[in-house]
Amino acid sequence: MAAMIRASFGKGSALLTNNAALLSSRLQPVVVTQLSHTSTRSQTGDIAYKEMEEFWEKNRRLNRPLSPHLRIYNPELTSMLSLCHRATGIAMAVTVPFVAATLLGLPGDFSSYIEYIKDLHLNPAILTAAKYVLAFPICYHYINGIRHLAWDWAIGFDLKTTYQSGYFVMALALLVTAGFVHLL
Amino acid sequence: MTYKTGELDITNKTRCAQTSAATAPEPARMKKFAVYRWDPEKPGDKPKMQTYEVDLNTCGPMVLDALIKIKNEMDPTLTFRRSCREGICGSCSMNIGGSNTLACLCKIDDNLGKATKIYPLPHMYVIKDLVPDMSNFYAQYRSIEPYLKKKDGSDKNIGDKQYLQTTGDRAKLDGLYECILCACCSTSCPSYWWNSDKYLGPAVLMQAYRWMVDSRDDYTSERLFQMEDRFSVYRCHTIMNCTKTCPKGLNPGLAIGEIKKMLAKYNSKEAKQLAQA
Numbered sequence: 001m002a003a004m005i006r007a008s009f010g011k012g013s014a015l016l017t018n019n020a021a022l023l024s025s026r027l028q029p030v031v032v033t034q035l036s037h038t039s040t041r042s043q044t045g046d047i048a049y050k051e052m053e054e055f056w057e058k059n060r061r062l063n064r065p066l067s068p069h070l071r072i073y074n075p076e077l078t079s080m081l082s083l084c085h086r087a088t089g090i091a092m093a094v095t096v097p098f099v100a101a102t103l104l105g106l107p108g109d110f111s112s113y114i115e116y117i118k119d120l121h122l123n124p125a126i127l128t129a130a131k132y133v134l135a136f137p138i139c140y141h142y143i144n145g146i147r148h149l150a151w152d153w154a155i156g157f158d159l160k161t162t163y164q165s166g167y168f169v170m171a172l173a174l175l176v177t178a179g180f181v182h183l184l
Numbered sequence: 185m186t187y188k189t190g191e192l193d194i195t196n197k198t199r200c201a202q203t204s205a206a207t208a209p210e211p212a213r214m215k216k217f218a219v220y221r222w223d224p225e226k227p228g229d230k231p232k233m234q235t236y237e238v239d240l241n242t243c244g245p246m247v248l249d250a251l252i253k254i255k256n257e258m259d260p261t262l263t264f265r266r267s268c269r270e271g272i273c274g275s276c277s278m279n280i281g282g283s284n285t286l287a288c289l290c291k292i293d294d295n296l297g298k299a300t301k302i303y304p305l306p307h308m309y310v311i312k313d314l315v316p317d318m319s320n321f322y323a324q325y326r327s328i329e330p331y332l333k334k335k336d337g338s339d340k341n342i343g344d345k346q347y348l349q350t351t352g353d354r355a356k357l358d359g360l361y362e363c364i365l366c367a368c369c370s371t372s373c374p375s376y377w378w379n380s381d382k383y384l385g386p387a388v389l390m391q392a393y394r395w396m397v398d399s400r401d402d403y404t405s406e407r408l409f410q411m412e413d414r415f416s417v418y419r420c421h422t423i424m425n426c427t428k429t430c431p432k433g434l435n436p437g438l439a440i441g442e443i444k445k446m447l448a449k450y451n452s453k454e455a456k457q458l459a460q461a
Contacts, residue, residue, distance in 0.1 A: 052323045064309040065309075067308050068231075072301070072303050072306065074282030079423050079425050151422050154441040154444075158427075
């Protein structure tokens with residue numbers, strides 16, 4: 001038990017992420033008591049954690065349905081921009097190392113592949129679209145990243161500012177992307 | 185003409201004048217409500233949507249009025265929580281038209297061409313129809329110990345003296361104490377959907393912050409230390425669905441941001457020693 005508690009403070013954190021994945025497939029969550037600071041928990045905390053365990057056990061046993069979430073919830077600016085931030089982040093984290101590693105392995109240098117693409121004589125609209133797709137993630141993620149940094153200092157959290165900054169970030173990201181594509 | 189005590193002949197005459205001047209009955213304005221239904225007592229029942237038509241001319245303006253009308257006149261088996269009907273108890277929280285609000289505060293959309301969709305709070309185990317199991321939410325609230333904790337130890341003198349607080353310190357609680365624990369914010373958070381066992385959620389975290397920032401409470405460091413793990417606070421990725429959906433206009437996202445700031449600044453080693461003492 002003590003080992004599990006020690007593991008929960010960072011080093012053995014794979015245990016926790018695995019369990020999070022298990023939970024999302026609605027299997028029995030095991031980790032509730034692992035997170036609690038059992039050495040410092042009060043009686044209230046003990047009752048609370050016991051109630052949580054009983055909740056999961058009871059609902060699994062009764063096989064109750066889970067109310068719909070993703071398919072019914074309104075797409076809000078807040079959640080859509082956050083999703084975009086995550087998607088662009090993952091896209092870049094995957095493609096940049098992959099492309100770099102591939103180019104490292106393949107013969108010839110970077111400019112020979114640009115020549116190859118030029119020789120394909122693709123429709124310029126396709127090339128422009130591809131440039132937009134490549135430029136947008138970095139622009140959007142960078143500019144929204146500044147918004148996130150402001151939030152880390154608890155600046156700009158009220159709803160009106162959140163919405164205004166959200167629209168501004170999206171507009172600026174599209175503008176800068178267009179600038180990169182057409183001016184560079 | 186016989187009169188009852190207190191009646192005037194004038195009222196009869198004016199009443200007749202009024203009814204003869206009244207227009208023909210207004211055409212019924214039928215609004216469709218598509219409501220999530222599931223009955224645990226029907227073996228093998230699957231959750232489904234059931235549509236009801238309500239005449240808005242004979243119904244109150246809020247979605248809760250429509251639900252009560254449906255239950256009274258059309259389908260008594262429709263099950264939902266409700267109490268105060270004025271937006272202060274938090275019982276009737278549900279997902280209406282894609283957003284979490286209180287049914288008693290949500291005006292019915294007058295557009296007769298569209299059905300209003302009503303679901304229970306998202307990603308919660310359903311007890312029946314629109315009633316979710318809130319026990320986990322309440323247990324999480326209990327786990328943050330939402331009461332005043334003083335360090336002077338003795339229980340003998342509780343209530344003898346008022347705990348004094350400056351107006352500035354009291355102002356810090358504005359926007360925090362008004363929470364009615366309706367769970368609209370927590371159940372609007374995708375992070376809470378995926379991690380409702382370990383992530384506390386915006387409602388509970390805002391209340392944790394309410395006690396951390398209360399000048400009368402002596403256990404701020406210990407309360408912060410309780411949050412020192414990967415999941416209790418740090419599953420918040422500032423999605424900000426919580427603030428958008430709060431039917432009371434509160435800002436849980438801000439409270440969580442402030443907790444994160446406090447966690448960065450407080451002395452965690454000292455808190456650990458205090459907590460384990």
